[in-house]
Amino acid sequence: MSNPTMSRARFYFFGFLILLAFDTLAQVSFKYTALNTPFVANLDWLLTVLQSPWLFGCILGYLGAFFTWMSLLQHAPVGPAFAASHLEIVSVMLLSAPLFNERLTLMQLLGAAVIVAGVICLAISETSDAD
Structure with a gap:
């Protein structure tokens, strides 16, 4: 028989790891898009941006992060979840x-x-409160 606490912890760990990957993909893709298409306010610039493969990385990253975040919020406590969702700043x-x-x-x-220490403290605090 599996331990429900360990299953929940594994769900959170992998869920937030996936969220971190999607958020990081979106931000890095935005940076690559910006570097490869210097801003000029005209239609050619817009068409160039829309054809950038990095723009699709942005879209994939944001869609993946949105659906992962919604799944996590159904189960994870809001405080630590909100803090952990901003780990892409570090990555x-x-x-x-x-x-x-x-x-x-x-x-x-x-x-x-x-x-990172703050996120860990919130996670430990949340697990202590749950016990």
Whole structure:
């Protein structure tokens, strides 16, 4: 017989991992779209953006994140879920260094650590309240 608490924890872990992947895909795709189609307010620019393969990454990322988020909200407590849903700030920052040659500072890394620690504290607090 399986442990319901472990099944729920596994559901949350993989659910938020999938949400993180979709959110990260959307943000990275937006950045690639912006870099490959510098803004000029005209029809040619709009047509170029609409043909960008990265725009489809944006759409896929947002649709996937929306449906994953809706599924998670049916089961996950709102506080930790809301906090965990913003972990893409950390993943996008970490991916931006190798993908876009952006510089990571010590302050950014410390901020990312604080965000992750906060999400972990909320998750632990929620599981303590549930027991």
